[in-house]
Amino acid sequence: MRIKTVWIISEGSPGHISQSEGLVSGMASIVSLQSIKIEGRTTVRGWIRPLIRFFMGRKGRALPIFLLKHISNITIPESAAEPDLIVSSGGKSVFVARTLAQKYQVPYIFIGERKPYPAEWFHTIISPVPGESCYNSIDVELIPTPVTPDFIAQKGTTEKNLWCMIIGGSSRSRNFSKADWIGLADGMNSLAKKNNIRWLLTTSRRTGKETEELLKQHIDSNVLVDAIWWQDNPRRELYNFMARGEVLFVTQDSLTMVTEAVSTGKPVIAVQPNLIDADTNNFSISYFEKLEKNKRIAQYDCNSLKNFSIYNQIFCLLKQPAVKEISMKLLSKIQISN
Numbered sequence: 001m002r003i004k005t006v007w008i009i010s011e012g013s014p015g016h017i018s019q020s021e022g023l024v025s026g027m028a029s030i031v032s033l034q035s036i037k038i039e040g041r042t043t044v045r046g047w048i049r050p051l052i053r054f055f056m057g058r059k060g061r062a063l064p065i066f067l068l069k070h071i072s073n074i075t076i077p078e079s080a081a082e083p084d085l086i087v088s089s090g091g092k093s094v095f096v097a098r099t100l101a102q103k104y105q106v107p108y109i110f111i112g113e114r115k116p117y118p119a120e121w122f123h124t125i126i127s128p129v130p131g132e133s134c135y136n137s138i139d140v141e142l143i144p145t146p147v148t149p150d151f152i153a154q155k156g157t158t159e160k161n162l163w164c165m166i167i168g169g170s171s172r173s174r175n176f177s178k179a180d181w182i183g184l185a186d187g188m189n190s191l192a193k194k195n196n197i198r199w200l201l202t203t204s205r206r207t208g209k210e211t212e213e214l215l216k217q218h219i220d221s222n223v224l225v226d227a228i229w230w231q232d233n234p235r236r237e238l239y240n241f242m243a244r245g246e247v248l249f250v251t252q253d254s255l256t257m258v259t260e261a262v263s264t265g266k267p268v269i270a271v272q273p274n275l276i277d278a279d280t281n282n283f284s285i286s287y288f289e290k291l292e293k294n295k296r297i298a299q300y301d302c303n304s305l306k307n308f309s310i311y312n313q314i315f316c317l318l319k320q321p322a323v324k325e326i327s328m329k330l331l332s333k334i335q336i337s338n
Contacts, residue, residue: 001334003033005081009088009097011041015256016090019111022144023087023126026327033084039075040088040096052095053116060121062102063095072096085109085334089143094121107334111144113283124333126326130286138329141294141322142259147239148321149265156243158266161197162225164245166238166261167215169206171253173277173284180273180302181211184251185218187305192223195310200241202228206253242266247310255284258297263322267315268297269308 006027008020017037024035042049052071056063068074074096083104088097089111098121101108107123114125114132125137126144133139165188170176188199201224203212209231216229228235242248248261252272261268270288291297295316300308 001084003027003031003084003331003334005083006033006035006085006087007080007083007100008035008037009040009086009093009100010037011088011090011092011096012039013090015254016088016093016112018145018256018260019089019143020087022146022323023109023111023327023330025146026144026321026323027331029324030327030331034081036077036080036083038077038080038096038100040072040093040100042072042092042095044071050116056095056098056121058118058120060098060102060118062099065099065103068096068099087111091117098122107337109330123337124330126330128287128290129283130290138326138333140326141290141296142262142318143255144323144326145256145260145263146323147242147260147263148323149263149318150321152239152243152264152266154243155239158246159244160246161195162200162245163191163195163197163247164200164241164249165202166241166248166250166257167201167203167207167211168251168253168257169204169208169211170273173282174251174253174273175275175277176211176251176253176273176302177275178214181214182218183274183302184271184305185215187302187308189218189220189223190306191308192220197246198225199223200226200245202238202241203230205230205234207231249305252284252288252299255287258288258291262291262296262318265318267310267313267317269305270297270299271305272299272301274301274303 006024010017086097086101087109109124110122111126113129119134127137128140128143212229212231242264247267249269250258250261252270258270
């Protein structure tokens, strides 16, 4: 099977899009292909989704197109070539992606936590989830991302005594309180003084104006070399900041942000709120614990951030982009199955 065109089904999440684009870019480094982004977000409420899964059955029969359009926002460019492969990440993309894969009779590759969807719905699952290994999964340490050590090196040069703080916002399982943000700011001030370093800081669209104002009040401006306050001036220089920073600190609300930081090949500290609203079986909990066990990251809560010491921490830094190996395995599986 020759893959010429890959459809990336987007359900709107920048993190999920990044994962799909990361995998496709890894494939494109091996074979010549084009990718087309297709908007395909399921819009129905949560209690309806189990009914749709029941209708599609264990084998994942295609939904009628009229029904699919009724439960999803779909935009397919008129000029789009038909797909040879479909890729998506995020549960709200699955109904659209599975139906289109059935319509065009092409393999469907899913990235991430597949449950509650049956494994049979997918040709291959790129799974970083402990305990979800199955007959058609490629089990990975890191979710795919376009970021590699070489990619980051092209964005800038690491600067001595310059650390980088990447701030997201509250998520469902990680709700950062006012006290958390103040603790993070105090930790930055303390680390700057103890280690004779200064900071690059960037917030994101998830941070919000109230949090940004709180951080501005509590972070000593003298410790900042540069800061991107998303609400004031959303400069897209994240990768430049990652390239310049010796050590990367990332709030733990986004798996994709933490994964991109690890994929730079630099030391990463994942900063979490003091209280996490998730059980021990939560995907994000097990994902970060695995990364910490493998010495890819260190985890600190906001209040203990000031105690971090680069000299007391051992990191096993990523040297080669993991996505290329994943892509080679995937292309081999697709070839064998066809």
